Amino acid sequence: MKYLKFIALGLLGVALSTILIFYATKTESEAANASSGESGQAESTSTSKTMNRSKLQLLPMKNRVKAIQATISGRVVPKHQTQLFSEVQGRILSTARNFKAGESFRRGEVLLRVDAREFSLNLEAQRSAFLNILTGIMPDLKADYPNSYQQWLTYVQAYDSGQPLQALPKTSSEGEKYFITSNQVYNTYYSIKAQEERLSKYTIRAPYAGLVTNAQIDIGGMVSPGQMLGTIISNNDYELEAGTNLEAAIKLSVGDRITFSSNEIAGTWTGEVVRINNIVDPQTQNIPVFFRMEGPALKSGMYLEGEFTTRSYQDVFVVPQAALSRDESVLVLEENVITRKPITPVEYLRDSIIVKGLTEGDQLIMNEFGTPVEGKKVSM
Numbered sequence: 001m002k003y004l005k006f007i008a009l010g011l012l013g014v015a016l017s018t019i020l021i022f023y024a025t026k027t028e029s030e031a032a033n034a035s036s037g038e039s040g041q042a043e044s045t046s047t048s049k050t051m052n053r054s055k056l057q058l059l060p061m062k063n064r065v066k067a068i069q070a071t072i073s074g075r076v077v078p079k080h081q082t083q084l085f086s087e088v089q090g091r092i093l094s095t096a097r098n099f100k101a102g103e104s105f106r107r108g109e110v111l112l113r114v115d116a117r118e119f120s121l122n123l124e125a126q127r128s129a130f131l132n133i134l135t136g137i138m139p140d141l142k143a144d145y146p147n148s149y150q151q152w153l154t155y156v157q158a159y160d161s162g163q164p165l166q167a168l169p170k171t172s173s174e175g176e177k178y179f180i181t182s183n184q185v186y187n188t189y190y191s192i193k194a195q196e197e198r199l200s201k202y203t204i205r206a207p208y209a210g211l212v213t214n215a216q217i218d219i220g221g222m223v224s225p226g227q228m229l230g231t232i233i234s235n236n237d238y239e240l241e242a243g244t245n246l247e248a249a250i251k252l253s254v255g256d257r258i259t260f261s262s263n264e265i266a267g268t269w270t271g272e273v274v275r276i277n278n279i280v281d282p283q284t285q286n287i288p289v290f291f292r293m294e295g296p297a298l299k300s301g302m303y304l305e306g307e308f309t310t311r312s313y314q315d316v317f318v319v320p321q322a323a324l325s326r327d328e329s330v331l332v333l334e335e336n337v338i339t340r341k342p343i344t345p346v347e348y349l350r351d352s353i354i355v356k357g358l359t360e361g362d363q364l365i366m367n368e369f370g371t372p373v374e375g376k377k378v379s380m
Contacts, residue, residue: 051338053378057366058333059320061358067312068347070251072258072289073305074242076298078233080208086223087201090114094219099230104211112217112229116202123195124162130188131159137183145176164196165189210234233300238293240271240304243286251310252276252289260293260304269295269304316346317358323366324353331365332358336378338365 093113097103105111134156142149151169158166168189171177180186214231217223240260244252256273271291280287323330329342343357358364 049375050377050379051373053336053380055367056333056378059323059364059366061317061319061360061362061364063315063317063360065312065314066316066318066354067309069307070244070248070310071305071307072242072244072248073303074240076238076240076293076300076302076304078210078235078300079237079239079292080210080234081213081231082207082233083231084112084204084229086114086227086229087225088114088116088119088198089224090116090119090202090222092217092219092221092223098219099212099215099217101212101215101230104235105206105209105232107206107209109206110203111206111212111232112204114202114223116199119195119199119202123192123199126188126192126195127159127161127165130165130185130192131156133183133185133188137179137185140179141176144179145173148172148176165192204229206232208234209236235300238298238300239274240291240293242289242291242306243281243284244289245286246280248308248310249276249287249289252308256308258291258306258308260291260306262302262304264303265297267295267297269293269298271304271306313346313354316354316356317362318349319343319353319355319358319364320366321348321351321353322368323364324355330358331367331373333363333365333378338373338376338378340374 091114093115095110095113097105097109097111099112134152138149138153138156141152148169148171155166155169168185171180210233212230213233215229217227217229223229252273254273254276258271258273260269260271261267271293273289274292275290277288277290319330324343324345325331325340327342328345329340332339332341341357341362343355346354346356348354
């Protein structure tokens with residue numbers, strides 16, 4: 001009985017082992033089949049030779065003439081800016097216009113007047129003394145130089161009190177010249193003319209039309225020689241001092257005209273190059289260029305910007321930088337096939353590239369692909 005029992009237990013173990021081996025083999029076979037199916041599907045996807053056109057981002061290429069623009073900017077400044085200083089001493093008198101900041105004036109208009117009554121009276125006394133000298137030598141002139149007497153007599157008769165002296169008559173001989181000189185005529189005459197010139201310093205007239213930007217005196221105040229009175233600027237003539245790089249400056253010439261605009265107000269202004277500095281600013285590495293400005297509503301201190309063409313290219317294409325591969329090629333769609341096309345970069349711009357090597361109408365592909373796609377056909 002014991003022998004039969006051992007035989008039965010052995011048969012049972014063999015049966016269980018057979019069942020376990022069968023199920024293990026079946027599971028491995030199913031897993032292998034599943035893995036083989038997935039690999040085949042992936043292989044089928046990666047080796048697919050067609051792509052739907054709707055998935056492509058296409059950019060038509062157009063042949064063009066591309067002009068490269070340079071930006072030039074600067075501030076408007078008055079063509080004339082003058083600091084006024086007193087050359088005489090006296091009290092400031094009132095004029096038709098107050099000498100205050102913001103006050104406008106016309107060319108030739110009196111800006112400031114210093115009290116010159118005392119100086120003017122002293123000058124008139126010197127003129128009277130000069131007239132006495134001339135009348136004192138008239139008898140000798142008539143006797144010794146009769147040919148010149150009449151012109152000196154006419155000069156004396158033309159004397160007008162309070163008016164500047166007229167130019168002296170010309171002498172007709174060396175003797176007459178020495179006679180006039182020995183009687184202090186020339187010395188007195190030029191001394192008076194110097195004082196007349198100084199008298200003109202008591203009145204300051206506008207050298208151009210403009211406005212007062214700074215006033216440092218008041219009516220009734222005393223001024224002394226060398227004292228600053230204020231600052232005036234022209235308000236019809238303006239310049240723009242701009243800076244540009246060396247490459248752009250070489251392209252500019254005196255007489256070139258550029259249109260400027262402002263970011264703050266509407267309108268455009270024309271600037272004409274009048275001067276180009278020949279020195280590079282060490283701080284900005286720019287070359288100063290000066291423009292004469294024209295146009296309405298110009299104000300001193302305005303910041304303006306303009307553009308001008310530095311160079312241009314013929315028969316080129318503009319390609320986004322993202323479309324260019326490292327090997328200087330791009331993907332294009334040719335007859336419904338994705339094709340890699342080599343190009344030649346001409347100039348790199350901020351976010352694009354000027355290139356040659358494309359053809360008018362080429363369809364540039366903008367997509368980014370993880371795997372090579374050259375040669376794939378594109379279906380509708």
